[in-house]
Amino acid sequence: MLVGAAVVVCTFALAQARIFEPSVPAASAAAGGDVYRGESVFQRECAGCHGGGGVGGGVGPRLSGAGIDATAVTAAIRQGRGVMPAGLVSGHDEADVIAYVISISTP
Amino acid sequence: MVLGDVSETYTDLVTTVFSSTIAAKAWLASAALVLALVQVTTAARIYGRLSFLPERGPAISRLHRWSGRLAFLLTLPVFFHCVTILGFRTPDTRVAVHSLVGTFFYGVFVAKVLIVRDRSLSGWALPTAGLTLASILGVLWLTSSLWYFTTVRFGL
Numbered sequence: 001m002l003v004g005a006a007v008v009v010c011t012f013a014l015a016q017a018r019i020f021e022p023s024v025p026a027a028s029a030a031a032g033g034d035v036y037r038g039e040s041v042f043q044r045e046c047a048g049c050h051g052g053g054g055v056g057g058g059v060g061p062r063l064s065g066a067g068i069d070a071t072a073v074t075a076a077i078r079q080g081r082g083v084m085p086a087g088l089v090s091g092h093d094e095a096d097v098i099a100y101v102i103s104i105s106t107p
Numbered sequence: 108m109v110l111g112d113v114s115e116t117y118t119d120l121v122t123t124v125f126s127s128t129i130a131a132k133a134w135l136a137s138a139a140l141v142l143a144l145v146q147v148t149t150a151a152r153i154y155g156r157l158s159f160l161p162e163r164g165p166a167i168s169r170l171h172r173w174s175g176r177l178a179f180l181l182t183l184p185v186f187f188h189c190v191t192i193l194g195f196r197t198p199d200t201r202v203a204v205h206s207l208v209g210t211f212f213y214g215v216f217v218a219k220v221l222i223v224r225d226r227s228l229s230g231w232a233l234p235t236a237g238l239t240l241a242s243i244l245g246v247l248w249l250t251s252s253l254w255y256f257t258t259v260r261f262g263l
Contacts, residue, residue: 001218003217003218003221004214004215004217004218004221005214006214007213007214007216007217008210008211008213008214011190011209011210011211011212011213011214012195012210014190014191015189015190015194015195015206015209015210016194016195017191017194018191018192018193018194019191020113020114020117020187020191020192021114021191021192021193021194034198036129036193036196037198039127039128039129040129040255040258043126043127043129043130044258047126047127052122052125052126052127052130053118053122053126053127055122
């Protein structure tokens with residue numbers, strides 16, 4: 001029992017430490033979005049054209065490693081670009097997607 | 108190697124098979140849950156229940172042991188991503204429940220494995236630990252994989 005309790009404590013400590021958490025660029029933090037939730041929204045709304053993980057899907061350009069900043073992502077979402085319709089996501093979803101796209105686009 | 112690079116390497120590795128790290132976790136957890144059900148079923152047979160299943164014997168015991176080992180292995184990548192990259196979070200009820208219950212998973216797992224080897228404990232200890240572990244996995248699956256399959260997408 002004690003060993004099990006010790007493992008629970010260690011797991012919690014490890015979860016609090018998040019030792020392998022990638023450093024999210026300041027721009028995405030400033031947008032107030034949640035990268036993790038953004039990944040879910042991205043998979044649902046954006047991956048069809050931009051590919052899973054933003055690696056490019058034939059229709060939309062590759063976003064992964066593309067070095068796009070928050071302003072450009074926000075503009076593309078709100079105004080649309082090419083075949084991409086404007087306002088595909090909004091509100092919290094928009095902030096989350098921006099945070100996620102920034103996190104994957106950092107080279 | 109910078110610690111953040113480990114996360115990136117993990118993501119690159121996982122996305123060679125799955126569309127995203129979340130999809131990978133959803134499917135690995137689902138496979139682990141199926142194996143957990145095999146665990147519960149075979150354990151029940153070992154304890155003399157579910158007599159419609161094949162005779163108790165070495166085959167059932169072997170199936171029980173290997174399904175457990177495989178289920179444990181399948182949870183490791185999920186553990187790595189959930190604990191070392193995402194960490195303990197409470198942004199909403201689902202994630203809070205998932206984080207809290209997930210914290211106990213490996214503690215209960217270790218307790219269960221130790222109980223298997225401890226002959227001095229009473230007979231109800233092992234089934235209780237096993238069912239608790241399977242229940243925890245069930246809750247974790249409901250608050251992650253099921254959510255992913257129903258609200259994000261059902262696919263690799």
